[in-house]
Amino acid sequence: MERNALAQDLPLPQGEVLWWRGKGYRAVRLPAPEGTYLLLLEDTARLAQARAYQGLLRLLEKLLRGEPPEALLQSLLEEAVALVPGAEAGSVLLREGPFFYLVAQVGFSEKLLGARTTVEEEMAWYGLGVNNWLLGRPRVLKGAEIRQLSHLSTLEARPLFFTHGRLGEIQATLEVPIALQGEVLAVMNLDNFQDPEAFSPLSLELAQGLALEAALLLKTLEERKALEAQARTDPLTGLGNRRALEEAFPNLLREAQSRGEPLTLVYWDLNGLKRLNDRLGHAAGDQAIKAVAQALREAARRQDLVFRVGGDEFVSLHPGLPFPDAQALIARVKARLPHKVAAGAVEAQGEDLAHLLQEADQRMYLDKAKEGP
Template sequence: MFALDPFTVLFTTTLTCAVLAAAMVSVHLSFRREVAGVGHWACGLAAMVGAGVLFLLRGKLPDALALPVANVCLTWGIGLSMIGTRRFFGEPGGWAIFHAAWTLELAAILYWLLVEPNFPHRAAAFSFIVSVFYLDQLRLVWRHRVAHFTSWFFGALLALQCLNTVSRGVAALFMEPDAANLLRSSALANVYLAIANFMALLITVAFLMLATRKLQQILEQRSTHDPLTGVLNRRGFLQFFGRVRARQQRSDSPLSLMAIDLDHFKAINDQYGHAQGDKVLMQVAAVIMRSARQCDVVARFGGEEFVVLMPDTTLAHAQQLAQRIQALLRDSLQAGTPSCTVSIGIAGQHLVSESLDSLLARADHALYRAKANGRNRTEIAGPAPLAA
């Protein structure tokens, strides 16, 4: 029978945990605002390193000191990973579960180590307590599941680790006393030792994969969205228009575009300051988003100008949407926010061959006409010339 050297496995795992902890710290320091929970995972890995060092020093330190502290550190490490996963998914930290678990683990190991020595009971207590942390993370993965490999990979590893941990607890209670003793060479101990240490490292890597994917999504959103109002920027709008244009060419459906500009916005900034001006922009963006349909897309093209692309929309329906925006803007003024109005120009794309630049230019010309005719009004652009 092939036997694993527990001390070699433990040394390798401890060293790898230290490297992963350093990687987690680097990610946390760089993206602490973007990705929550990574710092707790880093602290958990550091606690596991401390536990590994204490287990490696067993025999040089009294068991009455080394074993309780090492087991508590290991419980802290797994518990902090649970808290980190909770933070990552935007849920409360679960500190009550964490403190109850490590306190119960410390009481159990002290009792069955000093008062009534019983290794199987110590092993079972640890296994069942830490399995709660894995089960809670499994719950989080299932609740926030997405159809992506990283999510399923993380969940599968947690399930396997939980099953492995519970199996050791059951073996400690109902099989021979040495079955769950990792320092003794047995088939069950070898299987548990291999799976537990390998899974602990893989679970950490899987969480890093989740964090990396979330960070990638955040960076992609930042590249396509306006940071102040949350609507699309010009780059995001161009990407969306490309998809709409391809669909329109297949179905020959109508398409309308609305150019919106705040009236006298420079006067608002000069009189109330740029902070109030930003609030006005956010309020206008919120009103436009609330008025638009789910299939419409809203973008900010810089300054105080917004653009709304409306697939499968005629000019008549686009004009109704413009009137609704202006009415909502009058009725939804927040206390302390300067009042404002908007001028709107609308252009309809009747020729599939017309370029986006031509469509935007016609909507802008209608917008300028609305400004010239007294502001706070809507104008419709004329049809595109055949040359467009």
């Protein structure tokens, strides 16, 4: 096989497809007596769509494996830089409340990870207005435009973006909001360091398609997180349930032991709930349960956790609280309530949760006997 003059710098395809300088070619080999003719048919758009679909399947596989959003966005960004014509580097910023945090990068320093900007700064950097922003329409900045708008980053983030984000080198940048149902969940930037005209209409089309994939992935993760939280939450009080307690306890115990601090568990019981339900109805009983939950929340420190583990039973975990101090905590909670509660405290010494609950439950019944009905 010989190369002709028109294909002097063109690499030979190893299979049926050749990607070269941002374009995709289908390769066809035609045997002939004098050798083999190699025909290359440019089909960038179709090949890019097929490649994007394959990338989406890989992302869905990672989603099913439970990978975190940062890892999924990193994989998607790598696909985007490899797929979108003109892209040589890129970044993704994920929205959390009033800020966007840079969580994925290709072609930059890892020191850029964690840099943040505000929602207002990102919208100003985007520059096409709120409607286009919410619709997820891509936009391109070139050369001097990039330098003019680079001052919009916060004083906190600006040194990071210039030092590690190569703002002075970028000749063209394509930004696309990752938007779904009127909400921007993240933004993706694709960058070129050589050519202000690097991004074609096909580049924008592909980037917008990848952004839609990212939005669907993030929405799926958000819904999964909400379902998981619901499965660990008591619907009446909003406290964690028994399952949440069983998941949280081993982690808190390990942390307390590593710091050489105590971990105290308190078992709480609302006295006379059945009598209250029989006399005033279940609505009154529910209000009493909510009152106990609120009192426990108000008495808890920031590091403490509170759970409802039965109809009228609660458990609280108190890292760093010595066992003798638990009695003062119990007295404060009782003083806040119009209903009687009994409580039993025990300090975790490495026992399993079931053993501790049994011991604390026994101490709670001793307290109940002292308190009376």
